[in-house]
Amino acid sequence: MTKTKVKMLVVLLCVTGIWVLRRHVSRVFSEYFSQLQDTYPCAFDKCLSEDDLWSMLHLNTSVEPFLSAQYNLSVDAFNWWKRFQVERRDFSTYKKTVDRLFEMFPSSPDVIKPSPVLCRSCAVVGNSGNLKRSRYGPLIDLHDVIIRINHGPTKGFEADVGTRTTHHVMYPESAVDLDNNTHLVLFPFKIQDLEWLIKAFSTGFTGRSYVPVKSNIKANKDLVMVINPAFMRYVHDMWLQKKGSYPSTGFMTLILALHICDEVRVFGYGADKNGNWNHYWEKLKDTKFKTGKHPGSHEYGIIEKLAEKQKIVFFTDELLEKEKAFLLDAPLTTTGLFGEAVDVKMQGEAFEQYLPRQSGSRTATAEERRAQPPSSSYHQSQKQSVASRGPPQQTWDARQRSRPQPPEKTDLRSIIQSRRARGKRS
Incomplete structure (x- = not known):
């Protein structure tokens, strides 16, 4: 009889523990997704913000883009x-x-x-x-x-x-x-x-x-x-x-x-x-x-x-040329948003497949560019092409400073706070 009571008590405690844990997990996930909806840059209402009057005057999300059987046109x-x-x-x-x-x-x-x-x-x-x-x-x-x-x-x-x-x-x-x-x-x-x-x-x-x-x-x-x-x-x-x-x-x-x-x-x-x-x-x-x-x-x-x-991101000839010049002059590695190492060399190689090629010419690969001595005509021509943008390292530094800085910690709270800051700026 005593063993039966002990078993029942253990089962009751287990059920109670599971119920409490389930409520806690449900509450945590609910809070997390609520925060994510408010802070994640891809939230569906990101295009409207209180400090963006121009967008608010143009974008009206209440307008139905498509006809439906239920819609009545005036x-x-x-x-x-x-x-x-x-x-x-x-x-x-x-x-x-x-x-x-x-x-x-x-x-x-x-x-x-x-x-x-x-x-x-x-x-x-x-x-x-x-x-x-x-x-x-x-x-x-x-x-x-x-x-x-x-x-x-x-x-x-x-x-x-x-x-x-x-x-x-x-x-x-x-x-x-x-x-x-x-x-x-x-x-x-x-x-x-x-x-x-x-x-x-x-x-x-x-x-x-x-x-x-x-x-x-x-x-x-x-x-x-x-x-x-x-x-x-x-x-x-x-x-x-x-x-x-x-x-x-x-x-x-x-x-x-x-x-x-x-x-x-x-x-x-x-x-x-x-x-x-x-x-x-x-x-x-x-x-x-x-x-x-x-x-x-x-x-x-x-x-x-x-x-x-x-x-939006608007892809134009000017944007393509700027990105091309930027990647050609960037250092081989840098720091990403959350402190991770980013191999710009690899990004540059991947970017080459999007570059326009003139008839009768060939774009040099990243390996060929790195093999060129600093005094080569190739590097001289690239320096001239980006002279108006200033020294390459200054251009890179300026671009890095314009990006959101990585949080000191990469826990969930820090990431959400960082995304909130990015969402406000957009």
């Missing part, structure tokens, strides 16, 4: 939208078309939900000729979400633009066939564009437009997403301050990325290094071509402003 937004391409049909026709649309396609968009422990990285790949010989392909392919626009191909241009696509933006006049794993993101500019989407997946579209339109399209209908006309108006009114007739598809795609991703990197936007607006897959034919009805210069200025405020 008559006012419809009337603004219908003037794009002289749509003569009324609001009731639009509503009936949308109802038919969601009988065939998903009733709600397939979007990665924001999370305090998930940093949604996004590459927005434009079609500018400045992508030629950029060697950005491997870097682009590392992202979670990779958005391509209109006719932008990957085949034959893999080294510069990558191979993966998760979302492909288009409208009927720019439609291309997709594989079974890529989201078709339709930017509708008129009711006929919604009708095209329905018929292109069923009986075939027979209507006419200002250019020939694909009758049928190959894509996964379960991955179709349709941009909300009210979102298009929001981009025009809030971001462009109503400049131009309406925003370009490329600019709206970039703003879309700010709404569905935490980290946004932008490739292939703007003119090439010679100031020409052309596509990376075409030969330049018209040096006088500009951006038509779209306020291209104003849009580009906003993209630069976003990059300046570190809301």
Whole structure:
């Protein structure tokens, strides 16, 4: 009897201990994730901060980027939208078309939900000729979400633009066939564009437009997403301050990325290094071509402003050259954010695959550069190329001082405090 009581007491103590431990662990993890959501730079609300008035005046996260079966477009937004391409049909026709649309396609968009422990990285790949010989392909392919626009191909241009696509933006006049794993993101500019989407997946579209339109399209209908006309108006009114007739598809795609991703990197936007607006897959034919009805210069200025405020990373020819020169002159090792040794030599070698190569020339490898004597013409030319930036060591030191300093300890509290400081600065 006594042994039985002892056993029961031991079991009771074990159960009580497990319950207390479980509550303690649950509380600790809850506090940790709560802190992480507030401090981690990839938290989904990082783009808005009290001291960043410019972003607060532009970014409105309450605007729904995509249409859904539950969303009701206002008559006012419809009337603004219908003037794009002289749509003569009324609001009731639009509503009936949308109802038919969601009988065939998903009733709600397939979007990665924001999370305090998930940093949604996004590459927005434009079609500018400045992508030629950029060697950005491997870097682009590392992202979670990779958005391509209109006719932008990957085949034959893999080294510069990558191979993966998760979302492909288009409208009927720019439609291309997709594989079974890529989201078709339709930017509708008129009711006929919604009708095209329905018929292109069923009986075939027979209507006419200002250019020939694909009758049928190959894509996964379960991955179709349709941009909300009210979102298009929001981009025009809030971001462009109503400049131009309406925003370009490329600019709206970039703003879309700010709404569905935490980290946004932008490739292939703007003119090439010679100031020409052309596509990376075409030969330049018209040096006088500009951006038509779209306020291209104003849009580009906003993209630069976003990059300046570190809301996006904007890959340009100038950025590529700066990074190239920086890596060529950096010391072989330095100290990372948390005091760890970082081998810059290895970073430099990895970076070489992204460098543009001129025809008939070859970029020296890191091993070849280190084998060169200090008085060689190679090192002399590199010193001249970065003379305007000051001595290499001063450049490196200045860059290190601009980075967050490593915490004295690497415990969880110190790391969170360091991330909080970084989040405030961004």
